[in-house]
Amino acid sequence: MPPEVLIEVNDLSFSYDTRPILKGIDMSMRRGQVVAIMGGSGSGKTTLLRLISGAIQPTSGHVKFAGEVVHELNRDALFRLRRKMGMLFQFGALFTDLSVFDNVAFQMREHTNLPESMIRDLVLMKLHAVGLRGAHQLMPNALSGGMARRVALARSIALDPMLIMYDEPFTGLDPISLSVIGNLIRRLTDALGMTSIVVTHDVQESLKIVDYVYFIADGVIAAQGTPKEVRESVAPFVHQFVHGEEDGPVPFHYPAQTYQEDLKLEDTFA
Amino acid sequence: MQRTTMDLWVGLFVITGIIALMILSLKVGNLNVYNPSQSYVITGNFENIGGLKVRAPVKSAGVVVGRVTDIQFSTQTYDAVVTMNMDSRFPFPKDTFASILTAGLLGEQYIGLAAGGDEVMLKNGDKIMKTNSAMVLEELIGRFLFNKAAEDDSF
Amino acid sequence: MPRRIVSAVQHIGHRVIESIWRLGYASRFFILVLLKSGTSLRRFGLVMRELYFTGVLSLIIIVVSGLFVGMVLGLQGYETLQKYGSESAVGTLVALSLVRELGPVVAALLFASRAGSAITAEIGLMKATEQLAAMGMMAVDPVARVVAPRFWAGVISMPFLAAIFSVMGVFGGYLVTVVFIGVDEGSFWSQMQSAVDFRFDILNGFIKSCFFGVAVTAIAVFEGYDAPPTAEGVSGATTRTVVTSSLVILGLDFILTAFMFRGVS
Structure with missing residues (x-):
């Protein structure tokens, strides 16, 4: 029997002013899964994360998280729900005025009444899980990009959430840090029995660690499947994306009037 | 840190x-922490207060003994009613003489009290009967010229 | 040509609508901050930390400027007053100008450029680096956790800073006129004391500095929170904080002075 479904996205649409960003997305994610959402820049991946976390309201359709429809919750209920979610921002978004230790302890201090000694143990455990127990006294500005993201990861698992969303976790990392983060995502998901949603355009790294992939293009799901299916896919869009080809269904040229008209060439020259 | x-x-x-x-x-x-219970209020009618202002000091022998708290115009007597808040440590006799004086030639104006010889002291709400108005420069000059003219006539 | 005039008028109209909209938006934000101040009052440690950054770190500039302003006032006042032989009134001049106007106003201007700009830059950078969004994702309200403590710390610091400024100024005036020039010490203090009234001068100055504190920090936190999340956005917001708060301080000062000293003296 497959594990229970944690997130259900049903016919989700979102428009910014009148410009549609997402047009009828359907997804489902189970516990223990690492799911990748891929797509070109500006295809609405981050918007999808914001919809799942309830930061913005969908134009139509809904997101169900652990049986609750996210955008129908009031403020307090939404904040309660968010304690079950973690989010890793693109560059970590560590609180620059707090030390590494205080960053990880932040949520525990805000949301629980745990004694300081227990918070200390928990924080060191979380930091140990990302291999940075020794760095707990540093300030965020003393960390490298990869380390900052690992600390942010430790911070987002502070209250053992059911879901972690990663917004471009691989951007701007060297190959070593990149695979460290990738493996951490997989390991923590398995160890904590949570669900991970990875928004990325780093195809090769994410295909190594994920269970399922959704491709989003022009606001709809262009393709989906397991990493194996995706690698072997012959669908032109997936093929272009996975292999990083310059031209294909996603055109190299931004839509424009014809070249001739733009350069104001006379018909006689054409 | x-x-x-x-x-x-x-x-x-x-x-x-x-x-x-x-x-x-x-x-x-x-x-000075003015406590209402430690002060008493007296009033005085002045024909002309000159440039006297609210908050001006009330002095006796140069010592501040109170402050002007209110200045009103009376339509009954057509003069100025000045209310003074006095320190209760300094009681004054009933026939105290109040005059409006000026500190220096151009300084601020204040009320000077000259104690009389009455046995009865001023109480809260009492009125000073003997008052002397502010010097008005024009009147002074006028009086001086008038006297001068009278002197000249006598020659 | 008429089209150009029309577009110029349109431009003015657009600017007016924009600024009124922004004013309303800022007022709503201000009320929101007040409503969400519960956390900062319950956990006063949050405000303490910000008091250090806004209050303690502004002390040096306040103390030094206060001293110099007082010394200049003393020197200039002495130069003018001695022509009329009333150099002993220099204490009155220094104290009244500091307590009524210069203390609250100059301290607030310095505070706006020292602490106000820092608050804007800090909140703006936290927004630009997604720290505020991250906080929201952790079910912690950034207005209650980040904005409100900074606001209250500013509001609390301002009257103290203004008072310290005035005291340093009076001391500076004393130093120049009594110690260096040799004005009689007794008349310096006694003239000052008989002229400065507690309620009308010191209390009003204190009230002014409270108003300035609210105005400057409200502008600073709003500009920071509203800053576009880019480097130019934050630097622009910082500049706007200093410019807007300086103008507001001076305008507010006129209005408050008109209310406080109308009909008195």
């Missing part, structure tokens, strides 16, 4: 601020 050092600095800052406020009130502003 250690939490405790930060707390220490903030504590010092707040204490410095409070001390500064106290210096302003006591040393610069010379705040």
Whole structure:
């Protein structure tokens, strides 16, 4: 029997002013899964994360998280729900005025009444899980990009959430840090029995660690499947994306009037 | 920065601020805590108050014994009713003489009290009967010229 | 040509609508901050930390400027007053100008450029680096956790800073006129004391500085929170904080002075 479904996205649409960003997305994610959402820049991946976390309201359709429809919750209920979610921002978004230790302890201090000694143990455990127990006294500005993201990861698992969303976790990392983060995502998901949603355009790294992939293009799901299916896919869009080809269904040229008209060439020259 | 050092600095800052406020009130502003129970109110009618203002001091023998709290115009007597708040440590006899004086030639105006010889003291709400108005420069000059003219005539 | 005039008028109209909209938006934000101040009052440690950054770190500039302003006032006042032989009134001049106007106003201007700009830059950078969004994702309200403590710390610091400024100024005036020039010490203090009234001068100055504190920090936190999340956005917001708060301080000062000293003296 497959594990229970944690997130259900049903016919989700979102428009910014009148410009549609997402047009009828359907997804489902189970516990223990690492799911990748891929797509070109500006295809609405981050918007999808914001919809799942309830930061913005969908134009139509809904997101169900652990049986609750996210955008129908009031403020307090939404904040309660968010304690079950973690989010890793693109560059970590560590609180620059707090030390590494205080960053990880932040949520525990805000949301629980745990004694300081227990918070200390928990924080060191979380930091140990990302291999940075020794760095707990540093300030965020003393960390490298990869380390900052690992600390942010430790911070987002502070209250053992059911879901972690990663917004471009691989951007701007060297190959070593990149695979460290990738493996951490997989390991923590398995160890904590949570669900991970990875928004990325780093195809090769994410295909190594994920269970399922959704491709989003022009606001709809262009393709989906397991990493194996995706690698072997012959669908032109997936093929272009996975292999990083310059031209294909996603055109190299931004839509424009014809070249001739733009350069104001006379018909006689054409 | 250690939490405790930060707390220490903030504590010092707040204490410095409070001390500064106290210096302003006591040393610069010379705040006398006027307690209503420790003062009594008297009034006096003056024909002309000149430039007397509310908050002007009431002095006797040069010592501040009270302050002017209110100046009104009376339509019954067509003169100025000045209300004074007096320190209850300094009771004055009933026939005290109040005059409006000027500190120096161009200084601010104040009320000078000259104690009389009455046995009965002024009580809260009493009225000073003997008052002397402010000097008005034009009147003074006028009087001087008039006297001068009279002197010349006698020759 | 008429089209150009029309577009110029349109431009003015657009600017007016924009600024009124922004003013309303800022007022709503201000009320929101007040409503969400519960956390900062319950956990005063949060405000303490910000008191250090806004209050303690502004002390140096306040103390030094206060001293110099007082010394200049003393020197200039003495130069003018001695022509009329009333150099002993220099204490009155220094104290009254500091307590009524210069203390609250100059301290607030310095505070706006020292602490106000720092608050804007800090909140703006936290927004630009997604720290505020991250906080929201952790079910912690950034207005209650980040904005409100900074606001209250500013409001608390301002009257203290203004008082320290005035005291340093009076001391500076004393130093120049009594210690260096040799004005009689007794008449310096006694003239000052008989002229400065607690309620009308010191209390009003204190009230003014409270108003300035609210205005400056409200502008600073709003500009920071509203800053576009880019480097130019934050630097622009910082500049706007200093410019807007300086103008507001001076305008507010006129209005408050008109209310406080109308009909008195």
